[in-house]
Amino acid sequence: MLPILFAEAFNWTNLQQQCITGLTSGALIALIALGYTMVYGIVELINFAHGDLFMLGSCLALTIFTAFGLAQPGAIDSASNVSIVLAIACCLVAVPIFCAGLNRSVDYVVYRPLRTAPRLAPLVSAIGVSFIFMNVGLFWVGPQDVNFPDVIQDRNLLGDDAVLRFTLKNLLVVGVTVPLMIALTVFVKFTSLGKAMRATAQNPTAARLMGINTEFVIGTTFLVGGALAGFGSVVYALYVNTISYQMGFQNGLYAFTAAVLGGIGNIPGAVLGGLVIGLVQALGTAYIGATWTSAIVFAVLIVILVFRPSGLLGARVREKV
Amino acid sequence: MPLRIVPALFLVAFVAAGILIPAPPAQENSNVVKILSSMPRTGSARGQTDTIVDGIRLALNEVENRIDLDGKTYRIEYMDLDDATASAGDWTSEQEASNARQAQSDPDVMVYIGTYNSGAAKISMPILNRMKVLMISPANTSPGLTKPNQGERDEPKRYRPSGEVNYVRVVPTDDLQGPAGAEWSLDMGCKRVYILDDNSVYGKGVADLFEGHARKIGIDILGRESIDAKASEFLSLMTKIATKQPQLIYFGGTTQTKAGQVAKDMVKVGMKDCKMMGPDGTYEVAMIQSASAEVLNGRFFCTFGGLTPDKLADTPGGKTFVDNYKKFYGKEPAEAYALYGYECARVALEAMRRANKKDRAAICKAGREIKDFPGVTGTWSFDENGDTTQQDMSGIAVRNGQFVFDKKLSVTRK
């Protein structure tokens, strides 16, 4: 057993391949985790509905593809490249707008009246919203897994005969997530609205005294978080090619884990957390066993938090006296 | 303070009500016989259980929901119970136990059609066995439920506290299906096989049986692993499997436990020449919907006990079924499981007719002793364990986005 394990571990191409797979799915997790962490940073709410918002985004993407006539069996082969590119572009515009608007409306209707309520009240409301979203998803796509048209070719970009595989899909995931993360970092760090966000996160009262419209800032945060979930859902649908009304739960759980692992409220932390989880998942599956993957992810999480109680990049909170 | 008296008053009223209200009259003379079915009706198994329920309703509708027993006409009341809850999204033990208790405590319930999941059957079988309610399963294939020496030490004795058999099933079990699949894969020339399962009673059981027979007949088993059926993709698992270069991946599991995703990810990591095979849990239209025809065409195979809808018209019973189904629902029976629901309900009616009285023990006895029953796919009987003697195995392939009958399977090699 052990020699085999060694032989596998030192199979470099295999290890590299697993790293590619792991980092790609990690990037997707990170994209969802960003929405969690931004909302948490500003209103200290674990938004359990975020994963299901992501699921609804995928449902909309599927509906758009159906409208373009790409969802029927055999439609991909006959479809022109123009219509495929058009459909993807349409998704990348419509779905983030839809998710952002939905997230913002939910905040306005459900969470805003609870800003002063005990802290568990918005949490439970978020669970309620997640139930409603799931029910909507159930009506939208039905109880079973649904195929999302596989419009992106699986051609290996490193050459057809290369041992290592890096396909167009991997490129798509990286190509969408990395610029978004950079844009987000720039937005939060260097724009005045971003500055207002950080101020509100630090101390809402002081921010308001400084003339910041905190409600507007919170609303913007929900908009941005929702839009990220929207981008994530389109990329996810194109990458994994399956949609079901339950997919928000598992992905949301991992994203939440990633957010906390990186230090909740911390934007680079969420990205790092997502990548770590993706890697642990892939390597755990490869070298230990697929049934243990989730257990390993959570065990790693517990161990990291025991040694770094505020997450990987979270600032050590000083006790305010 | 008057508020303090309210609780006391409430209590007194409750006791008074308990004493004064008489118990409701017993319903012994009612002219109703009830048939219950218990299957997961919430969550992802809904699609397949819908077709089973369609089949049951069709069979009952053929006799206009009426049955004559010993000169008296009884109305048949059918109730479709859910053994899943919204909060769990899947079947739960307490809901299955509650359904079984409902059946046992209602004297009008004569037959219990269920369950869908073999794990759920383990809960309800002992409860119903004590009251000798006839239980007919349309979908349980785990051998241990009926056959001695196939499962754990005290199976199936532990499900029969009264010592009598009350559980019968109209589907062939996995001890036929697994080995038949193994031989089929050898016939297709696939000697290097990787085995996956979904870590459920059903999936793991059938994968074990496949593995056992495959080793015996000289297939090279490259590895065996369970997946987490709640994961959303299996790319890293498939990357790992790809390095072993299997010719076929056997997946013990169902469409609900991600068979479609396994197939997709297999192709995605570059295993374009590798085939995939699954048991009857993957034989539903939802499999093609979830994995897409492009992925499955010529690549996916499954085993199924019984005949496919397109072959049904060749048998007399099957033709009647297809015709009636079309008349009643206005479409072809797309799913093979509709047939089993239909068969279950027909067995229930036959058992009542043979017993010829509204009596659970008599119906239970008549049910398990059914011999030479003119079933949909041919004449069959129940053996002493309650298993059907119908042992036809079909090998099914996917072509042009459709499940098509490929060949008849059997277990010949030792």
Add this chain to the structure above:
Amino acid sequence: MNRKVGPRWALVVFLVLAIYPLFPAFDGWFFAATARSLGAQMPTLFIFAILAMGLNLVVGNVGLLHLGIAAFFGIGAYTMGILTVPAYPFEIGFWLALPCGIAAAAAVGLFIGVPTLRLRGDYLALVTLGFGEVVRFTLKNLDAITAGTRSLVPVPPPATPVLSVDWLQDFRPFYYLTLGFLVIVYWMLGSLERSKLGRAWVAVREDELAASCMGLNVSRLKLSAFICSAGIAGLAGGLYASTITSTAQPDAYDFNRSIFLLCCLILGGLGSRNGVLLGVFLLYGFDQILSPIVDEKLQLAYGAPIRREFLGIPISAQMQTFAGWRLFLFGVVLIVMMRYRPSGLIPNDRIKEELPPDPDARPATK
């Protein structure tokens, strides 16, 4: 101060529950109306009420967000299973296995609590969540011990040497067994709340820093609450395995269960035992008793759902059953409740008085 009214009502509820099975008329009429026995479904509700009480100890009294209570529930159930099923050589019977289950759950609680309880707020929440998932996967994968997803069966009912009790046909024995344990747990937690330990817990919840300045050992207090709650969950698990005669699948102890219990707690009133009882009866009663009955009535009245269309939009079979709307209703109820009664249906008096009136104050639960 109308604090006296609360306990009275609880007494009445327990008395009503206790005499309910004595009059066959009640269950008889319920059965005649719904074809289900209410009494047979109550034991699981009582068990979830015990479990919710255990969770309330940590979340309500000490103010730690605990998202992994189902894991301890599962450990209790599996300990009961392993020690009593005929497949293993132990077969020590219900009465010995129950304390073992409590001890096992409490020991695991100690093991996980010592390193992690110093984590703050939501980091702790995530660790409990992750721990719950680790336990579930371990139960699933340690096939040789826990029988994986095949679940350990049959878990025998409690032995009663003198009486001859028909545990499986008659619902009353389990009804009284679980109700008895519920009353004991309810009463025990009540006296614990009024004890020195209970007041110290509340002090930790209100202000950790102030509590430690007053000389309280905060980490030890948190740990004790965590272990107590794990033990109570273990008790509930043992009862659960015995009632349903099986350890159920490992998936019965997943994150959903923990979240659902948390909803019960907050709906009823965090930190108030009466509120927790009410929350469990409402939510679980809705999920497990009411909604199957409504669906059966709908079926009898309208027959099978057929495929219909409305304004060209296909109405799926899902939308025509009550079960299809259950999640939706849950969600709406939770949101409306939180909007208009964020402290629950029967709020804890002390929490109610201490709720921060000014909008800028950060809530106390940290």
